[in-house]
Amino acid sequence: MKPALLLIGGGGHCRSCIDVVESNVHFSIAGIVQPKSDSSGKVLGYPVLGCDDELPELVSIFKYALVTIGQVKNVQPRISLFEKLKELKAELPIVKSPLAYVSRHATLAEGTIIMHGAIVNANSTVGPNCIVNSQSLIEHDVAVGSHCHVSTGARINGGVSLGEGCFIGSGVIVREGVSIGEYSVVGAGQVVMRDIEPRSVLRGKNA
Numbered sequence: 001m002k003p004a005l006l007l008i009g010g011g012g013h014c015r016s017c018i019d020v021v022e023s024n025v026h027f028s029i030a031g032i033v034q035p036k037s038d039s040s041g042k043v044l045g046y047p048v049l050g051c052d053d054e055l056p057e058l059v060s061i062f063k064y065a066l067v068t069i070g071q072v073k074n075v076q077p078r079i080s081l082f083e084k085l086k087e088l089k090a091e092l093p094i095v096k097s098p099l100a101y102v103s104r105h106a107t108l109a110e111g112t113i114i115m116h117g118a119i120v121n122a123n124s125t126v127g128p129n130c131i132v133n134s135q136s137l138i139e140h141d142v143a144v145g146s147h148c149h150v151s152t153g154a155r156i157n158g159g160v161s162l163g164e165g166c167f168i169g170s171g172v173i174v175r176e177g178v179s180i181g182e183y184s185v186v187g188a189g190q191v192v193m194r195d196i197e198p199r200s201v202l203r204g205k206n207a
């Protein structure tokens with residue numbers, strides 16, 4: 001029997017994650033964990049099993065979990081949940097869509113999801129608790145730090161380094177070899193041609 005995965009956070013990103021997990025042969029879905037204010041009902045037919053406060057009990061029953069809340073400007077909720085799950089000794093698997101390509105020369109870390117149509121190419125590393133979203137590209141020799149979100153259709157070219165906690169918006173292009181400092185936010189559609197200081201926010205003309 002496939003191990004059942006708890007999905008932590010039941011919003012839009014969770015619905016995309018459900019589709020990836022359903023298409024993955026390794027896991028089934030136990031149910032969803034929501035914030036306290038919203039801890040009943042169903043998400044795409046899967047039961048909401050409880051709220052974040054009930055994680056100790058839920059993890060003791062199900063053991064496997066994935067953080068499925070999204071991330072744009074604020075990465076902290078994903079980091080806090082990941083750390084709480086680690087404290088509870090949950091297993092945080094790598095979840096990979098069968099429609100994604102991950103080079104056998106690439107390395108992924110726990111709690112990271114590779115979504116439909118994404119590519120992670122040779123000699124790249126993707127840290128823990130990352131989202132490599134649908135149709136994004138992590139080219140060769142890229143280093144993606146912990147807790148990053150590479151959004152839909154973003155192109156991270158060869159040798160780029162993304163510090164911890166970065167958000168890379170939809171359709172972004174990052175030139176080869178560029179370093180993006182930790183906790184930076186790169187808005188949708190930006191083209192990044194030079195290194196970026198930590199905690200930068202790039203939108204409009206300032207990329």
Ligand SMILES: CC(C)(COP(=O)(O)OP(=O)(O)OC[C@H]1O[C@@H](n2cnc3c(N)ncnc32)[C@H](O)[C@@H]1OP(=O)(O)O)[C@@H](O)C(=O)NCCC(=O)NCCS
Nearest residue numbers: 072073133151152169170185186187188189190202203204
């Ligand atoms: C960068 C971002 C986080 C900034 O959000 P914000 O601080 O709320 O900024 P606002 O939406 O209030 O926009 C502020 C100004 O910057 C401009 N702007 C914002 N993001 C921009 C972008 N990516 N490219 C160009 N201009 C942008 C807005 O048009 C607005 O201009 P104005 O003041 O002349 O009207 C957001 O715009 C963004 O790009 N989000 C990512 C969306 C995405 O990729 N989602 C995919 C999830 S998988």
